[in-house]
Amino acid sequence: MIATARQALGLLDRKDRRRFFWLLLLSVVLAMLEIAGIGSIVPFIGALASTGDGPAHPYLVRLQHWSGYEQEHSFLVFLGSCVIAAMTLRNVFFAFSNWLVALFTALCRRNLATRLLECYLSRPYAYFLTRNTNELRRNVFEESAQVIEGVLIPFTRIASSSCVALAILTMLFITDPSAAATAFVTLGSAYALIYWYTGSRVDKLGQLGHGYRQQAHRVGSEAFGGIKDLKLLKREALFIDSYRSISERLTRVDMRRNAIGLIPRYAIETLAIAGVVMFILYTSRGGAALGQMLPVLALYLLAGYRLLPALQSIYTNLGYLRFNRVVLQTLHDDLADPAQPVESRSTGETLGFEHAIDICDVSFAYPQAQAEALQGVSLRIDKNTSVAFVGTTGAGKTTLVDMLMGLLRPTSGSILIDGVSLTADNVGAWQRNIGYVPQHIWLSDDSITRNIAFGVPDEDIDHEAVRAAATAASLHEFILTELGQGYDTVIGERGIRLSGGQRQRVGIARALYHRPSVLVLDEATSALDGATEKAIIEAVDTLSRKITVVLIAHRLNTVIDCDRIFVLERGCVVDDGDYASLLRDSSAFQRLAR
Ligand SMILES: Nc1ncnc2c1ncn2[C@@H]1O[C@H](COP(=O)(O)OP(=O)(O)O)[C@@H](O)[C@H]1O
Ligand SMILES: [Mg+2]
Numbered sequence: 001m002i003a004t005a006r007q008a009l010g011l012l013d014r015k016d017r018r019r020f021f022w023l024l025l026l027s028v029v030l031a032m033l034e035i036a037g038i039g040s041i042v043p044f045i046g047a048l049a050s051t052g053d054g055p056a057h058p059y060l061v062r063l064q065h066w067s068g069y070e071q072e073h074s075f076l077v078f079l080g081s082c083v084i085a086a087m088t089l090r091n092v093f094f095a096f097s098n099w100l101v102a103l104f105t106a107l108c109r110r111n112l113a114t115r116l117l118e119c120y121l122s123r124p125y126a127y128f129l130t131r132n133t134n135e136l137r138r139n140v141f142e143e144s145a146q147v148i149e150g151v152l153i154p155f156t157r158i159a160s161s162s163c164v165a166l167a168i169l170t171m172l173f174i175t176d177p178s179a180a181a182t183a184f185v186t187l188g189s190a191y192a193l194i195y196w197y198t199g200s201r202v203d204k205l206g207q208l209g210h211g212y213r214q215q216a217h218r219v220g221s222e223a224f225g226g227i228k229d230l231k232l233l234k235r236e237a238l239f240i241d242s243y244r245s246i247s248e249r250l251t252r253v254d255m256r257r258n259a260i261g262l263i264p265r266y267a268i269e270t271l272a273i274a275g276v277v278m279f280i281l282y283t284s285r286g287g288a289a290l291g292q293m294l295p296v297l298a299l300y301l302l303a304g305y306r307l308l309p310a311l312q313s314i315y316t317n318l319g320y321l322r323f324n325r326v327v328l329q330t331l332h333d334d335l336a337d338p339a340q341p342v343e344s345r346s347t348g349e350t351l352g353f354e355h356a357i358d359i360c361d362v363s364f365a366y367p368q369a370q371a372e373a374l375q376g377v378s379l380r381i382d383k384n385t386s387v388a389f390v391g392t393t394g395a396g397k398t399t400l401v402d403m404l405m406g407l408l409r410p411t412s413g414s415i416l417i418d419g420v421s422l423t424a425d426n427v428g429a430w431q432r433n434i435g436y437v438p439q440h441i442w443l444s445d446d447s448i449t450r451n452i453a454f455g456v457p458d459e460d461i462d463h464e465a466v467r468a469a470a471t472a473a474s475l476h477e478f479i480l481t482e483l484g485q486g487y488d489t490v491i492g493e494r495g496i497r498l499s500g501g502q503r504q505r506v507g508i509a510r511a512l513y514h515r516p517s518v519l520v521l522d523e524a525t526s527a528l529d530g531a532t533e534k535a536i537i538e539a540v541d542t543l544s545r546k547i548t549v550v551l552i553a554h555r556l557n558t559v560i561d562c563d564r565i566f567v568l569e570r571g572c573v574v575d576d577g578d579y580a581s582l583l584r585d586s587s588a589f590q591r592l593a594r
Helices: 002-010 014-050 058-067 072-121 125-129 133-175 177-225 227-232 236-286 290-323 325-335 397-404 427-431 448-452 463-472 476-482 500-513 530-541 579-585 587-593
Strands: 356-364 374-382 386-391 412-417 434-437 518-522 548-552 564-569 572-577
Touching: 002 133, 002 325, 014 058, 014 072, 014 133, 058 072, 072 133, 072 325, 133 177, 133 290, 133 325, 177 227, 177 236, 177 290, 177 325, 227 236, 236 290, 290 325, 356 397, 374 397, 374 412, 374 548, 374 572, 386 397, 386 587, 397 518, 397 548, 434 500, 448 463, 448 500, 463 476, 463 500, 500 518, 500 530, 564 579, 564 587, 572 579, 572 587, 579 587
Parallel strands: 386 548, 386 564, 434 518, 518 548
Antiparallel strands: 356 374, 356 412, 564 572
């Protein structure tokens, strides 16, 4: 429990931690008020029962004397007013506390989700090669809420219920020690026994539930992510079936957890009622005066009315804690993982690039991969030239440019920009030189302008630069003549309203918007038809000599005009030269050309 509490607090920032302690304190105050409410009823009923006949309880006599209301009826009025006052105070505070808890939950959720998002996004690119992004998304947007509601809030409930239970038991002890001890031992041990018996089951259910929720989420996002394949292959039923079966299992887990949480309550309630009835029968056997029995009885009934729910609430909330421990552990591990490097934030500086990029004896192995994807690669790229990497699929071309762009760090060897080695500190400044066009560019459901100036706030968008980038990518004409709203046309989720060639051009325009000095195209045109590819490469060619172009291409005719071509095979550069000389001398290149 303490370890859980420490982990849970670790998820909060300092402000939220302080809020949480206030909330705990509030729970305790509420418990006190609750007790005052119950406590105030006892003397009231006692006084009522002793009006007219019978001797009053010695406590009552003292209280009456102390209060100064010597007359019987005015003492009753006084006690009644105390009940009303205590109950009013309690209820006002309860309403207020509900509001506070809602506020706290909302704030904590928001802050935790933001912290998680920040934490994940600050990881280097290589981190995302080892993680399922659906899982990360779920952690940020859903599991964070689960932790707040399933771990932190239960802690406050346990605190307040423990106070209530403790106070009621104390009151019982003062009035009737033996009955109180019996109640405490039977009820307490009944709950403790059930908790002990169900604990490991709840742990297991928690793990299962976490796994099923992840799976259900994954099926959902994969179904929508691959909607075209799904439609064509008619796999709808498959996805629906697998979703249904996972959610059925999830429902079963939830049902079982609920059953474990709720059913003991009824068994124990029955036990308690039987106990109280037997107690009454036992005490009334000698024909004891109602006046003497009533206040004790009232206390018992009220205590039962509050003590049982308090014990039940402790039990249920302990169960919640156990059930949600897995989620807590997951988020805690992700947030506090010291093994994961964090990228330093961009300082806004750009690394100077005047002469050449040198790749010196670079090797790289992917995390969890057996073989090296690059082995001792050395090459030089002069500024304002165009180079191409060619080779069969899996030769290591993408890995090499990812390395060159600083997304991956070499396992050994180094990358020099004008002789300056790329490190974790200057990689952000180097990346500001780069415009990158991948094979599948990711477009957002937004206007052309916002897609080209990707991630730039509206008021900072340089519309001239957008136009210039679109023109350079041979997109300007198309935007003006074919799109209804010109640059403001919304292109649909992932650019669904554009053709492949148009999408790639938007990608190129996006890469050019920041006026990069190095443009990297990783199979950016491979999925297009020959004519469109030619048009795009011509657009890129007009840029060569003005900027450095690094091109990965599938079809060799796209690289004819490149100044230098490197042929990769199984992670090594095997040949290099211009197109004509390679075609003449390189057997590896000839194989590709065939
Ligand atoms: N995320 C990854 N994890 C493990 N291995 C990878 C990963 N990405 C690529 N590889 C492996 O690295 C090698 C080079 O891949 P890549 O650079 O993408 O090749 P290319 O772009 O030339 O087709 C391949 O053998 C591939 O299987
Ligand atoms: Mg590739």
